[in-house]
Amino acid sequence: MVEGFRPADLQEALEFMAKHPSIPIAGGTDLMIQKARGFGLKPDFNKPLLFIGHLRELRQISVRNGNIHIGASVLLNELIKNDKIPEALKMAVRQMASPPSRNLATIGGNICNASPAGDTLPYLYAADAFLVLKSSQAERKIPVGKFITGPGKTTLKSDELLTEIIIPDKVFSANYYKKVGTRKGMSLSKASFTGLADIESEKITDIRIAFGSVAPTIVRSREIEASIIGKPVSEIKNAVPEIVKKFAPLIRPIDDARSSAEYRKQVSLRLLENFLMKLT
Amino acid sequence: MKDSISKPITRVDAPAKISGAAKYIGDIHFENQLFAKTVRSDKPKAKIVSIKTPSLPDGYYIIDKNDIPGINRMRTVVSDHPIFADDEVNYIGQPILLVVGPEREKIYEIVSQIKIEYKDESAVFSIEEAEEKGTVFTEYSYSKGEPEAAFHDAVKIIEDEYHTGLQEHVYLEPQGITGEYKDETMFIYGSMQCPFYVKGAIQDVLGWDSDRIRIIQSITGGAFGGKEEFPSLMACQVAVASLKTKRPVQMIYDRDEDIICSTKRHPSIVHYKAGLGKSNQVIVLNIDIIFDAGAYSELSPVVLQRGMFSATGVYNFPHLSVRGRNFMTNNVPSGAYRGFGAPQTIFGTEMLMHNIAVKLGVDPLKYKINHLIKRGDPTCTGGKIRDEVKLLEIIEKVEKMSGYRRKIERRKKFKGIGVSLFLHGCGFTGKGEATIKGKIILKKNGDTVILKVSSVEMGQGAETCLRKIVAHTLSLPMEKVICETIDTGLIPDSGPTVASRTTMIVGGLLRQASLELKDCWNEANEIEISKTYKHPDFLSWDDDKFVGDAYPTYSWGANVAEVEIDSLTYEINVKKISAVYDVGVPIDEKMLRGQMQGGIVQSIGWATIEVMNSSKGKLAQHNLTDYKIPTSMDVPEIACKFIENPYEFGPFGAKCAGELPSAGAPPAVAAAVSNALGIPIKSIPLTPEYLMEIDKHED
Amino acid sequence: MKIEFILNDKKRVIQVDPASRLLDILRDDFELTSVKEGCGEGECGACVVLMDGKAVNSCLIPAGLIEGRHIVTMEGFRKTERYKVIEESFLKAGSVQCGFCTPGIVMSTESLLRENPLPSEEEIKEALSGNLCRCTGYNMIFEGIKLAAERGKGLW
Known part of the structure; x- marks a missing residue:
């Protein structure tokens, strides 16, 4: 039997983590599947469980100083219903898992699970989201892209908790999201694509492009984005083949039980092309 | 319809199911019950060199082939599947032994300590490879007319090949059986379709008289053929376990285990050679059917027979030759699945007719209508179509419901409509x-x-x-x-x-x-x-030559599918299915509508999203995260109607129904996809990966 | 770990492994067998129960998470007037075949109607997308839910 600890507040949670190597559980939806052993059997956890889903500090959504702050234990279904959450993020969350799972699963869990197919991630990468990581002694704030280092791998230290996600509160004039799953309801992504852009005076003033499920981590290239910013919208059409060509080597998907590398690559580049053409 | 038998009534079993009071086998706890877990082969083909088991705590047992008092084979059509592996294994997931005891956790611990040493042998993984190596389980053939001469007369010859994939039943209730040896009698409780099949199997395994064996079905949470022969295997295993332990033994599979080791729909390849006459009519057809039977033959011969006798669909081809072969591979055994071989061959034949029509530049429905079988015509096996065939009425109705004629003339890329015509032979095949x-x-x-x-x-x-x-x-x-x-x-x-x-x-x-x-x-x-039951005298059947009436009568149907395909991702959106069926007289119109809609959605799954591949005998999709069946968001609008055509020997004129929809939706959807993309479709499932690939090549 | 929670309106205190699945606690410890296990990975919805009025997959919930929560299974819900309406509507619409998915579907229906007493067909489809049914093809379940929403006006 593993130990379980249910702290009264965040401080107590962090102090517990400082003393005991433990597994934080907010919603549990990913962990319970990863550790499942079969019907009627207990999941296979080897460290004490630290329950953090109920902590008030982690359940707030607020807008401060031009940033949206989302507590790590906010449920996916709560994101959909909250009017502070950007539509582009909601578009992704609405297609995640199913209603009974979204009533359990948290945004922090989706980030810490660090799956290449994590569906909140393309948006968070594109939106330049920051993560707040706290330990009993310290606090650091890092971009989401620096937090996730590979499939299931993050820079989270054993005494740290992801407490908050900070998204610059910026409204884009173009919001594009497409998830390609096996079916319409309840699917893991074969590929996903987020495109955000701003157009002023017929010129692209900002553009963000992120691909999910096609590399060990989410694919985003500031360099390619920078090469598009400043272009008149009228030139985009001619630039599309060049942009697609630049992205192509970054899209390095795999064959697995759900899809093929070839399809994932093709479809990702088609979605990119479609997004760009829609800007014109 | 007030006094008609078809007028819907409330299902008698529904209240307890809605309230959750209904007890399935996993909900029934027997006093002093033990649990069982199967240790399975993780090799596709190997000799078992040794099995090392840990010393067992009190109350825990290992049950294997040595505990079987009778015959170590499961009784079915071909009784070749061992209850527990003898000294060899032939597929990944083949049962070798059980660990039985009071605590699940402890059982799992013991299972993890069992070490099996194997000596690998060369295995066969695909039907193509099996054909090359000649690992045939069964081979049948029959013919009609003079096919050879007819090919001589044909003005055009078209050859084509059609493929269908594995399908897992995904009954929502996984397989489960409890055995209880009590008062010198073996009681078997569980989720099953065929209590007397189980009884026969237990008789063989225990070597007992039938009066000491009782099989009691528990509420069964879906089956679709998946609980036809398979529960016999589990029942034999728990019976042996209960006999040895003298306590009730329950074995419930979890989903992974269920998918890994239970039977599936036979994958198929059907090769056609069609000879066309002067008016472009198919005058002769050569059909070569191969099924992947998996590692053991079991029910496969009769599945193949139904596939062969259904292969001409609703058409009367004057000259015909049909060959069917089941191949042994080192894949999980294939078995009964709703439609029993017929959906595979009807898919091939419907798509063949569709693709020939498109090639000739004529409307597929009109082309099909030119070949319809009629009352009085001979069946493909030289029997007789005795009862009225209302296909034209069915077609007229489905055209009207769907607006087929109007829509097919206004074809746009990525939007398509397609039609299928199909039948099902009622009752058992042959004798x-x-x-x-x-x-x-x-x-x-x-x-x-x-x-x-x-x-x-x-x-x-x-x-x-x-x-x-x-x-x-x-x-x-x-x-x-x-x-x-x-x-x-x-x-x-x-x-x-x-x-x-x-x-x-x-x-x-x-x-x-x-x-x-x-x-x-x-x-x-x-x-x-x-x-x-007394078989009507007018029906004759020669089981060696396959001549006569393979079925006493037939149920018929037509489906029209409308699809939209995403031009970027090639995802298929099945928008609507219009369906008309002749099942004689519906015994309950609403229950029947439920059967038809469920069958349509299940078979659309097979035709589109249900991908199951095995690599070296190991299934790539073995849980519900990777093996996807349709959800509520994936289902089309379904319009479903019946036309009455009472069958003289059926109750109130009723004929067969439950399997009929499985044959209809896949070719209708495939024809619609073919229509949407302007390319021939020859294989299911129609994954976006496959469609993107073939569309590229056509461009 | 000691856990205190409300189960079908009764306060319960249990001593459990915090990793135990709520599904097993309900089935094994409380013999609430309306809660079914169909996949054990949150895909099929046969184990859906209500937690604080919302549909959740009980196979994905570790015991430590239910502290202070209100859990309702069919054994509790079937005593309500809203259940009666759902039952009648499902019977009328022919929403049930093998029944293994049905308790989970009733729970998801209750969760939906609490939030949205008059859902559109699209909203019904979305709300049921976590409950697999292999028998019906779903359309007759949608009919049952629409009927329940109509008949039960004012109850949700």
Whole structure:
């Protein structure tokens, strides 16, 4: 039997983590599947469980100083219903898992699970989201892209908790999201694509492009984005083949039980092309 | 329709199911019960060199081939599947032994300590490879007319090949059986379609007389063929375990295990060579069918037979030659799945007709209509179509419902419409019914009537349907007509719950008995009438030459599918299915609509998203995260209608129904996809990966 | 770990492994067998129960998470008037075949109607997308839910 600890507040949670190597559980939806052993059997956890889903500090959504702050234990279904959450993020969350799972699963869990197919991630990468990581002694704030280092791998230290996600509160004039799953309801992504852009005076003033499920981590290239910013919208059409060509080597998907590398690559580049053409 | 048998009534089993009070086998705890977990082969083909087991704590047991008092084979059509592996394994997932004991956690610990040493042998993983190596289980052929001469006369010859993939049943309730050895008798409880199949299998394994074996069906949470032969294997294993431990032993699979080791729909390759006459009519057809039977033959010969006898679909081809072969591979055994081989060959034939028509530049529906079989025509095996064939009426209705004619003329890329025509042979194939000779008993007891049958309720509505036939005949309220518990100690063998035979054959016997009972109702307070199936004299069947009436009659249908395909991702959106069926007379219009809609969605799954691949005998998709079946968001609008065409020998004119929809939706959807993309479709599932690839090549 | 929670309106205190699945606690410890296990990975919805009025997959919930929560299974819900309406509507619409998915579907229906007493067909499809049914093809379940929403006006 593993130990379980249910702290009264965040401080107590962090102090517990400082003393005991433990597994934080907010919603549990990913962990319970990863550790499942079969019907009627207990999941296979080897460290004490630290329950953090109920902590008030982690359940707030607020807008401060031009940033949206989302507590790590906010449920996916709560994101959909909250009017502070950007539509582009909601578009992704609405297609995640199913209603009974979204009533359990948290945004922090989706980030810490660090799956290449994590569906909140393309948006968070594109939106330049920051993560707040706290330990009993310290606090650091890092971009989401620096937090996730590979499939299931993050820079989270054993005494740290992801407490908050900070998204610059910026409204884009173009919001594009497409998830390609096996079916319409309840699917893991074969590929996903987020495109955000701003157009002023017929010129692209900002553009963000992120691909999910096609590399060990989410694919985003500031360099390619920078090469598009400043272009008149009228030139985009001619630039599309060049942009697609630049992205192509970054899209390095795999064959697995759900899809093929070839399809994932093709479809990702088609979605990119479609997004760009829609800007014109 | 007020007094019609078709007027819907409330399902008798539904209230307990809605409230959650219904107990499935996993919900029933037996006193002193033990749990069992199977240790399986992780090799596709190997000799077992040694098995090392840890020393067992008190109360824990290992059950293997050495514990079997009788025959170590599961009784079925071909009794070749070992209950526990002898000294070799032939597929990944093959059962080797059970660990049995009181605590699940401890059982798993013991399982993890068992070490099996194998000596690998060369295995066969695909039908193509099997054909090359010649690992044939069964080979059959039949012909009609003079195919060779006809090919000589043909002005055009078209050859084509069609592929279909594995399909897993995904009954929502996983397989589960409990065995209890008590009072010198073996009691088997569980989720199953065929209690008497299980009984026969237990007899062989224990080597006992049949009066010491009782099989009691528990509420069965879906089956679709997946609980036809497979529960016999589990039942034999727990029976041996219970005999050894002298305690009840329960074995419930979790989903992974269920998918890994249970039977699947046979993957198929069907090769066609069609000879066209001067008016572009198909005058001769050569059909070569191969099925992947997996590692053991089991039911595969009869699955192949139905596939072969259904392969001409709703058409009358004057000259025909059909060959069918089941191949042994080192994949999980294939078995019964709704439609039983027919959906595979009907898919091929429907798509062949579609693709020939498109190639000739004529409307596929018109082309198909030119080949329809009619009353009085010979069947593909030289039997006779005796009953009225209302295909033209069916087609007219489905065209009207769907607006097919209007829509097909306004084709746009990525939007398509397609039609399928299909049939299902009612009841067992060939001499099946004549051999099994189903029995039923109807017993009047005061103002109540008890019906004793072995046809089980597994979700399809059998209990309501059979009680309704009797109640309606005797003008009794439903609550005065009750079914005896499905317990082989209390009921006669009316045959297995398969082959869409329950309503027509078993219901037919109940109808006859009810009519007799009606005539003598006032003669006594207690009256018992039993009936045994008698094969109509006018039907003849030669089981060696495959000549005669493979089926007593047929049910018919037409589907129109409308699809939209995402031009970027090639994801298919099936927007609407319009369906018309002739199942004789519906015994309950609403229950039947449920059967048809469920069958349509299940088979759309097979045709589109249900991908199951195996690599070196190992399934790549073995849980519900990776093996995707349709969700509520994936289902099309379904319009479903019936036309009446009473069958003389069916109860109230009813024919077969439950398997019919499985054959219809896949070719309709594939034809619509072909229409949307302007390319021929020859293989399912129609994944976006596949469609993007073939569309690219066509460009 | 000691856990205190409300189960079908009764306060319960249990001593459990915090990793135990709520599904097993309900089935094994409380014999609430309306809660079914169909996949054990949150895909099929046969184990859906209500937690604080919302549909959740009980196979994905570790015991430590239910502290202070209200859990309702069919055994509790079937005593309500709203259940009666759902039952009648499902019977009328022919929403049930093998029944293994049905308790989970009733729970998801209750969760939906609490939030949205008059859902559109699209909203019904979305709300049921975590409950697999292999028998019906879903359309007759949608009919049952629409009927329940109509008949039960004012109850949700």
